[in-house]
Amino acid sequence: MTSGARFARAAYRAAVYPAGPPPMMMSSRVSVMSVLVERSLHLIKRIRPEGRSRPGLGAARAGERKPVAGSITWERLRELAAFRASRGRAISLYLDLDPSVAPTAGDVQMRVDSLLREAGRHAEDGGGPLDHRAKEGLRADLKRMAEWFQAEFDRDGVWGLALFVDGPDNVWTTVETAEPVADHVRVSNELYLAPLVPLVGRSxxxxxxxxxxxxxxxxxxxxxxxxxxxxxxxxxxxxxxxxxxxxxxxxxxxxxxxxxxxxxxxxxxxxxxxxxxxxxxxxxxxxxxxxxxxxxxxxxxxxxxxxxxxxxxxxxxxxxxxxxxxxxxxxxAKREAELLDRWREEAATDGRAATGWEETLEAASDGRVDMLLVQSGTDHSAYECPACGRVQVTNGSCPLDGTRMESRDTGVDAVVHKTLVNGGTVQVIRDRRDLDPVGGLAALLRY
Missing domain, CATH: 3.30.420.60 (eRF1 domain 2)
Structure with missing residues (x-):
């Protein structure tokens, strides 16, 4: 085709199709290329991989569990609930990082120092029978925690922190939370988990x-x-x-x-x-x-x-x-209402439900709790058998093996542990007060 003919055709198309030719008049080469480009774009558009959670805020020593920071799941809580110290004592430290409570690094450090001093008193005055080796391990853990807060801790974007440490048993775990948690420290054979339970799945x-x-x-x-x-x-x-x-x-x-x-x-x-x-x-x-x-x-x-x-x-x-x-x-709110309705129906017919602290602790000790219902803010004294782990509301001897029961600081944490290690879950009732008449504790049972 001569250049004059090409010019004449172009002028004709411009006059007839001022907005450009319709798709059916495009050259087959351009059409095929467009299809290939479109398909290629769709092939490379795929689900973005999730950003990996930071492995923790401090490096664990050789042989220790590395710090973990990320979502709080029932699987993760069950793993933590299954831990029991055998060589040392476990320190559970909770830190409220709400900017309105701790706006500056100095404010945070002052509260950290107070919590560590409180934990340190367990190493000095006992906090239970501690031999020399356990006390030395506790002091070493507290020193390491203080150094970590000074040099490695990063509060950016974190509203609450749980830090679990037991050096003699190779444990160092951090849990960052998206909601504030109250300042607290506890030294025990188990990890203190009750403050984390209301946060599962919320954020x-x-x-x-x-x-x-x-x-x-x-x-x-x-x-x-x-x-x-x-x-x-x-x-x-x-x-x-x-x-x-x-x-x-x-x-x-x-x-x-x-x-x-x-x-x-x-x-x-x-x-x-x-x-x-x-x-x-x-x-x-x-x-x-x-x-x-x-x-x-x-x-x-x-x-x-x-x-x-x-x-x-x-x-x-x-x-x-x-x-x-x-x-x-x-x-x-709807989920809370549905669970409470189920519990009332089962309890009214003497079905698969436990009501109050005595029944619920017994069911949790037997591994029968499927869903533990805890009124927000409730707690009760409890006693645990050091031999078999059974918990109950009254002091005395274990009904199974006759061992003298030991006091637990918090009944809620005891029943939460029993529920989690036996595969159950926990629902903290935030928006309703239906459990107040029964002491704030109930359960839906497996059998």
Whole structure:
């Protein structure tokens, strides 16, 4: 073709198609290339790997368990509950890092020093029968903890800290929390876990998905923040950019692109759910996509959805969390109500339920507790058999082996340990006072 002919054809196309030729007139080479580029983009768009949790805030000595910082799960608490000191004593230190309580590093250090001094008194005045070796191990642990707080501790983004240390038994574990915990220190044969129980699942694990005709982002709640773990956002043409297409045909084309986009987002969310073992899901999007999108989800994913809400079109993670939080709070309140209703029904028929401290401690000692129900703030004195570990509310001899019972500082921690080591879980009742008449403690039983 001569240059004159090419110029004439170009001028004709410019006059007939001022907005550019319709797609069917594009060269096959350009069409094929566009398809290949689009497919390549979708191949490289995949779920982002989660950021690895820091392995801890200080390096463990050779042979010790390395510090762990991350989500608080029932599996993790069960592992901690199973520990029992055999060579030394375990120090459990909790530190409140709420900026309103400890705004400066100096404030934190002053409170750390006070907690360590309190723990140190156990090494000097006993705190139970301690031989010379155990006392030396306790002093060494306290020195190491003081050095760690001075040189390695980083409070950035942390609202609370639990530090568990027992050098003679090779234990050094940190747990960072997304909610404040009250300052406390305890020296015992076991780790003090009761303050962590109310935090399980509250600030971690939930998925928030922002879904729209173009947007498709999946976030995971981790430590009061939403971290993006997948992005399937697409650039879908607007309804009025049809060029030379007929209006009806162009709208069908756009709706097909939107449908493909929503299916990709749904498939991505399905993969996230399978990987995270059925987390709670909050969906954020306009009414126009809700029914269509939910129908595209797998049944297991749809069962995890706790509700829809709306946000600005380009809302970031912080804004999405603010609109999702009311749905999460309502879900927890509903869960508490359902568990209490189940307990009342079972208790009314002398079914699989324990009521009050005496019955519940007995059931926990027998390994029968499936779900422990604890009123927030409740506690009671308790006694434990040093031989078999059985706990009860009265002092005296163990009913199983006759061993003299020993006093426990906190009954709640004792019953929590028994529940966790036997595979049960715990629900702290925050929003209701239904358990007050029975002393704040009850349980749903396996048998």
């Amino acid at each position: 971690d694990g939930t998925l928030v998905a922002a879904v729209g005709r173009e947007r498709g982002q999946v976030y995971r709640l981790s430590g009061r923040r939403l971290a993006e773990i997948a992005d399937e956002t697409d650039d879908v043409p607007g309804r009025h950019d049809q060029g030379g297409w007929s209006q009806a045909r162009y709208e069908r084309h756009i709706e097909n692109l939107v449908d493909q986009h929503l299916r990709r987002v749904a498939a991505t969310l399905d993969r996230c759910v399978r990987r995270l073992r059925t987390p709670r899901i909050v969906l954020v999007g306009a009414d126009e996509v809700r029914s269509e999108f939910e129908a595209m989800l797998a049944n297991e994913t749809r069962a995890c959805v706790i509700g829809w809400t709306t946000a600005e079109a380009h809302a970031d993670g912080g804004q999405l969390l603010r609109v999702a939080q009311p749905l999460l709070d309502a879900w927890w």
